[in-house]
Amino acid sequence: MTVKASVRYVSVSPQKARLVADQIRGRLVSEALAALRFTRKRVAKDFSKLLKAAVANAATGAKGRVDVDKLYVSSVTVDGASLKMRRRTLPAPMGRAYRFVRRQSHIEVRLEEKTR
Numbered sequence: 757m758t759v760k761a762s763v764r765y766v767s768v769s770p771q772k773a774r775l776v777a778d779q780i781r782g783r784l785v786s787e788a789l790a791a792l793r794f795t796r797k798r799v800a801k802d803f804s805k806l807l808k809a810a811v812a813n814a815a816t817g818a819k820g821r822v823d824v825d826k827l828y829v830s831s832v833t834v835d836g837a838s839l840k841m842r843r844r845t846l847p848a849p850m851g852r853a854y855r856f857v858r859r860q861s862h863i864e865v866r867l868e869e870k871t872r
Contacts (some may be wrong), residue, residue: 761810769859
């Protein structure tokens with residue numbers, strides 16, 4: 757059984773979020789939470805909250821048919837939030853302004869139960 761949880765418009769670039777997503781993909785949930793606890797990236801806190809939400813979805817949605825201890829992270833997808841990119845300006849010399857983009861991400865986590 758596949759369980760899913762997602763979060764939208766996280767204030768981190770997709771490239772930085774994918775670095776953390778690669779660390780937890782394919783691991784058991786307990787191992788993934790331990791890895792996230794010691795990761796020195798700001799987005800790791802969002803990933804751990806999302807992982808706990810997916811475990812809660814599995815515990816309540818399956819009506820006791822899923823063993824929470826056997827869940828592992830089957831897939832993690834990180835996509836860019838293209839419509840909500842916040843554009844900002846930075847003052848530059850001689851009255852100019854440089855424009856830069858604050859990127860946002862959509863993150864989705866899927867959990868499955870290990871059969872072995």
